[in-house]
Amino acid sequence: KLNFHPAGRHFLQIPGPSPVPDRILRAMSYPTIDHRGPEFGALGLQVLEGIKKIFKTEQPVIIYPASGTGAWEAALSNTLSPGDTVLMYETGHFATLWKKMAEALGLKPEFLGLPGIEGWRRGVQADLIEERLRADKGHVIKAVCVVHNETSTGVTSNIAAVRKAIDAAGHPALLLVDTISGLASADYQHDAWGVDVTVSGSQKGLMLPPGISFNAVSKKALEASKSAKLPRAFWDWTDIIEMNKTGYWPYTPNTNLLYGLVEALDMILGEGLDNVFARHKRLAAACREAVKAWGLEVQCADPEVYSPVLTGVMTPEGFDADAIRKTIYENYDMSLGTGLGKLKGRMFRIGHLGEANDLTLMATLAGCEMGLKLAGVPLAGSGVAAAMQYLTTHKARQQ
Ligand code: PLP
Numbered sequence: 473k474l475n476f477h478p479a480g481r482h483f484l485q486i487p488g489p490s491p492v493p494d495r496i497l498r499a500m501s502y503p504t505i506d507h508r509g510p511e512f513g514a515l516g517l518q519v520l521e522g523i524k525k526i527f528k529t530e531q532p533v534i535i536y537p538a539s540g541t542g543a544w545e546a547a548l549s550n551t552l553s554p555g556d557t558v559l560m561y562e563t564g565h566f567a568t569l570w571k572k573m574a575e576a577l578g579l580k581p582e583f584l585g586l587p588g589i590e591g592w593r594r595g596v597q598a599d600l601i602e603e604r605l606r607a608d609k610g611h612v613i614k615a616v617c618v619v620h621n622e623t624s625t626g627v628t629s630n631i632a633a634v635r636k637a638i639d640a641a642g643h644p645a646l647l648l649v650d651t652i653s654g655l656a657s658a659d660y661q662h663d664a665w666g667v668d669v670t671v672s673g674s675q676k677g678l679m680l681p682p683g684i685s686f687n688a689v690s691k692k693a694l695e696a697s698k699s700a701k702l703p704r705a706f707w708d709w710t711d712i713i714e715m716n717k718t719g720y721w722p723y724t725p726n727t728n729l730l731y732g733l734v735e736a737l738d739m740i741l742g743e744g745l746d747n748v749f750a751r752h753k754r755l756a757a758a759c760r761e762a763v764k765a766w767g768l769e770v771q772c773a774d775p776e777v778y779s780p781v782l783t784g785v786m787t788p789e790g791f792d793a794d795a796i797r798k799t800i801y802e803n804y805d806m807s808l809g810t811g812l813g814k815l816k817g818r819m820f821r822i823g824h825l826g827e828a829n830d831l832t833l834m835a836t837l838a839g840c841e842m843g844l845k846l847a848g849v850p851l852a853g854s855g856v857a858a859a860m861q862y863l864t865t866h867k868a869r870q871q
Pocket of ligand 1: 488539540542566619622650652653673
């Protein structure tokens with residue numbers, strides 16, 4: 473069995489890392505160059521300018537050679553001081569991990585959200601944030617932290633509504649947003665939504681391998697960083713922003729991932745951001761049609777905030793979602809996302825992000841449907857047929 477490889481390509485249908493397009497893989501195979509040499513500066517400036525278009529910002533975007541978790545830490549440690557209170561909203565597992573990090577860094581997170589599992593089925597309730605901030609007359613809360621696309625549940629929260637809530641309360645707290653799995657798949661507007669720090673990563677909508685992550689930074693966040701006292705060295709924005717002016721970094725950047733980023737930007741901006749978002753929305757809608765036809769439930773309970781990136785599928789009582797995933801992996805060489813945290817064993821996640829198209833979605837749903845049948849899950853009907861019906865009656869938008 474040692475040399476056994478299943479025929480064909482592996483279906484990597486987890487909600488990130490997403491499949492890396494051949495074009496990006498090829499670009500990353502170019503020889504690594506001197507990161508202090510003359511060619512590098514041009515590459516650096518190209519990616520630093522290009523990435524701003526994806527975040528929809530005119531402000532600096534910092535690129536770290538780190539996974540998203542590193543960029544989470546950078547966002548907190550550059551803007552806050554030991555003992556600061558931060559209001560963090562519980563949307564799911566990733567919001568919970570970010571809160572744990574805040575505790576570990578010596579911050580005082582207040583975790584706000586709907587009780588029990590309900591908060592893991594709905595988006596951020598901006599009115600709860602407004603209410604809490606109104607009660608904070610002394611402005612003890614220094615930052616509001618929310619996850620835009622909660623990858624553990626498949627819920628995409630309304631960030632503009634959070635901004636409105638902070639403004640309505642007349643509160644000076646910074647707004648820090650994690651769109652690690654949302655960027656370049658779901659609409660995101662760093663400047664227009666008044667976000668102070670946006671955190672993102674490479675391995676989702678940007679279609680790159682894991683390994684680089686981002687902080688988009690507002691003027692207000694930069695100002696806050698001057699007096700923020702949390703210890704930081706590697707993550708410190710100051711030297712990076714200074715050296716980035718000429719396209720360089722104070723340390724050795726992840727050169728080959730930056731080659732990949734040039735390619736990803738070309739692909740995404742070439743397709744057009746609005747077309748990319750529309751494609752994701754349409755595929756997500758088709759995926760939900762499939763889930764409905766199977767007679768299963770989508771984890772997200774509010775149609776207003778369905779994620780265009782992934783769909784969480786709840787399995788019926790008595791069927792372990794991870795056992796179903798294992799059946800699908802072993803029989804069809806397809807990886808689906810596991811249930812995380814409170815949802816372990818209760819759901820699996822279908823990723824439909826990055827370069828996903830009609831046929832990759834259909835193959836994915838076929839793998840799910842066959843696997844569900846093999847696992848003995850009683851299905852109400854064919855999800856594959858329902859998704860095909862949706863896709864053939866809802867034309868792809870092209871500009
Ligand atoms: N936040 C969200 C919403 C995520 O989806 C992830 C990873 O999946 C992370 C944070 C952590 O990022 P990383 O695993 O790249 O460190």
